[in-house]
Amino acid sequence: MTLTRRDFIRSVSIAIASLVMAGCISSGGQDDxxxxxxxxCWLRLDWLARQARGDYERGEQARDELVAEHRAALDDLVAxxxxxxxxxxxxxxxxxEAAFHAWRSxxxxxxxxxxxxxxxxxxxxxxxxxxLRKAASGLDPAVVEEVQAAxxxxxxxxxxxxxxxxxxxxxxxxxxxxxxxxxxAVEAARIxxxxxxxxxx
Amino acid sequence: xxxxxxxLQTLIFEVIQQCNHACLHCYNVWHxxxxxxPVAYPHGELNTAGTLALLTKALDETRCRHVTLxxxxxxxxxxxxxxxxxxxxxxxxxxxISNGRLLDEPTVVDLLDRGVGxxxxxxxxxxxxxxxRLSDSPGAFDAVLAAMAHxxxxxxxxxxxxxxxxxxxxxxxDTIKLAFAxxxxxxxxxxxxxxxxxxxxxxxxxxxxxxxxxxLAVADAAAAEFNFSISCSIPIQPCLVDTSAYPHLSFxxxxxxxxxxxxxxxxxxxxxxxxxxxxxxxxxxxxxFSDLIASERMAxxxxxxxxxxxxxxxxxxxxxxxxxxxxxxxxxxxxxxxFLHRNRVHARPLLESR
Numbered sequence: 001m002t003l004t005r006r007d008f009i010r011s012v013s014i015a016i017a018s019l020v021m022a023g024c025i026s027s028g029g030q031d032d033x034x035x036x037x038x039x040x041c042w043l044r045l046d047w048l049a050r051q052a053r054g055d056y057e058r059g060e061q062a063r064d065e066l067v068a069e070h071r072a073a074l075d076d077l078v079a080x081x082x083x084x085x086x087x088x089x090x091x092x093x094x095x096x097e098a099a100f101h102a103w104r105s106x107x108x109x110x111x112x113x114x115x116x117x118x119x120x121x122x123x124x125x126x127x128x129x130x131x132l133r134k135a136a137s138g139l140d141p142a143v144v145e146e147v148q149a150a151x152x153x154x155x156x157x158x159x160x161x162x163x164x165x166x167x168x169x170x171x172x173x174x175x176x177x178x179x180x181x182x183x184x185a186v187e188a189a190r191i192x193x194x195x196x197x198x199x200x201x
Numbered sequence: 202x203x204x205x206x207x208x209l210q211t212l213i214f215e216v217i218q219q220c221n222h223a224c225l226h227c228y229n230v231w232h233x234x235x236x237x238x239p240v241a242y243p244h245g246e247l248n249t250a251g252t253l254a255l256l257t258k259a260l261d262e263t264r265c266r267h268v269t270l271x272x273x274x275x276x277x278x279x280x281x282x283x284x285x286x287x288x289x290x291x292x293x294x295x296x297x298i299s300n301g302r303l304l305d306e307p308t309v310v311d312l313l314d315r316g317v318g319x320x321x322x323x324x325x326x327x328x329x330x331x332x333x334r335l336s337d338s339p340g341a342f343d344a345v346l347a348a349m350a351h352x353x354x355x356x357x358x359x360x361x362x363x364x365x366x367x368x369x370x371x372x373x374x375d376t377i378k379l380a381f382a383x384x385x386x387x388x389x390x391x392x393x394x395x396x397x398x399x400x401x402x403x404x405x406x407x408x409x410x411x412x413x414x415x416x417l418a419v420a421d422a423a424a425a426e427f428n429f430s431i432s433c434s435i436p437i438q439p440c441l442v443d444t445s446a447y448p449h450l451s452f453x454x455x456x457x458x459x460x461x462x463x464x465x466x467x468x469x470x471x472x473x474x475x476x477x478x479x480x481x482x483x484x485x486x487x488x489x490f491s492d493l494i495a496s497e498r499m500a501x502x503x504x505x506x507x508x509x510x511x512x513x514x515x516x517x518x519x520x521x522x523x524x525x526x527x528x529x530x531x532x533x534x535x536x537x538x539x540f541l542h543r544n545r546v547h548a549r550p551l552l553e554s555r
Contacts, residue, residue, distance in 0.1 A: 057460075060460070100266075124427075128383075128384065131379075131381060131382035132383070135378065135379055138329070140346070143343070143350045144350075146350040146351070146354050147349075147353055147382070147384065149354060150350075150353045150384065
């Protein structure tokens with residue numbers, strides 16, 4: 001299955017949010033320009049995560065606050081003619097998704113809300129494979145094989161992502177249409193990468 | 202300007218009452234009572250156009266970005282794809298609660314393409330015979346594992362649901378391991394909460410507080426061992442079980458009346474405070490959503506707490522557990538729900554000062 005148009009900007013935003021929450025992006029100091037305010041919203045995702053931990057309402061308030069600030073900064077950029085309105089909407093979609101991810105990953109779980117997206121690391125996958133091997137004897141072999149194939153694929157993905165070809169592979173997937181995205185979403189992703197990752201270099 | 206529409210974390214939509222399993226623990230409010238007498242709850246569902254109009258009205262009148270589709274078995278609904286497409290167009294994330302029986306590979310791929318973000322699937326034991334017995338449906342175990350495999354293979358997400366009963370509690374650890382091995386994103390460890398068909402099996406299924414304590418210890422250790430999210434959403438009264446002893450688990454209490462409430466819309470448009478109660482607040486086709494959940498209408502449900510809990514410091518948080526279970530088992534929202542009623546002699550006395 002390929003990524004849908006909607007999934008593209010969501011994936012970009014969650015990847016950036018994960019970098020922020022892992023402390024991989026430096027703050028770069030005070031900047032009150034619209035770009036600086038935009039950047040500040042992203043960099044405060046770890047603050048949002050802390051607010052959400054153990055207190056649903058406090059986390060909700062923090063998320064609303066950040067989303068509104070982000071929209072206001074974008075509106076200023078659109079008014080100044082620096083960002084196209086349709087692209088700005090995609091940047092906002094990205095932030096909404098990132099904020100939701102940061103909040104949902106930390107707010108207390110409830111029975112009917114989607115769980116945090118916790119992607120297991122390579123060690124988790126190896127542990128899953130081992131447990132599956134032990135449990136397999138009483139199960140339908142075709143079902144076990146399907147899960148084993150998924151685990152093997154995910155391990156290979158982890159290894160590929162760590163290798164020197166990872167970036168080239170992503171570009172290839174985009175160029176061959178495996179990853180679909182609208183021009184506005186691609187531009188929004190470019191803006192975000194420029195805004196958040198370029199300054200880290 | 203502030204949006205005046207009520208904010209909902211999630212809306213539960215019971216798209217169909219029919220089911221292809223007959224789980225002993227099923228809490229669906231339209232099932233016969235403990236003596237197998239029919240209940241007065243309305244039966245039936247709207248046609249496709251009516252259903253889409255109903256859902257549109259619900260989304261228009263609220264700020265809701267997540268809908269959980271359940272039933273009955275939602276996969277039995279022929280127009281489920283149209284319902285999902287509407288939710289996708291409205292940028293609403295979707296969870297499907299299913300028994301997994303109809304989740305063959307093409308169906309899983311189709312549902313993922315239509316934006317289903319999470320499947321909640323039962324895994325009641327690592328043993329086929331126990332899962333099938335609790336589901337009262339031969340083949341249920343193999344079907345749900347196949348569904349999990351398809352979802353995993355196609356990069357979807359699912360969470361396993363373990364309904365803790367006397368019959369399957371000894372299997373908890375191995376079941377957690379199996380869920381983890383299949384790629385479940387977490388486990389919902391829900392103690393059996395009697396209602397619906399489950400009322401007829403109350404004595405057979407309801408665990409004691411001591412059994413729950415042992416199960417929670419097992420789950421807590423497994424959550425740490427596998428770095429695995431385990432949540433207990435059906436309330437467990439702190440006077441019966443000291444939940445602070447299980448730091449790797451998360452616990453929830455009744456959220457009725459808050460923006461975390463599980464407002465439940467049935468297939469005819471009737472709105473309820475949650476999916477465990479038969480209390481109908483009104484019909485969304487006839488009244489605005491905000492009127493249906495107005496505080497004066499919700500008050501009898503929200504404010505109901507058993508008298509036993511009056512002296513307790515945690516009265517307003519715990520609320521005595523699940524008042525809907527008290528209502529359907531003993532006829533009153535202020536009765537002590539079965540888990541409390543049957544275990545209260547062992548209640549911890551440390552919560553007496555308010």
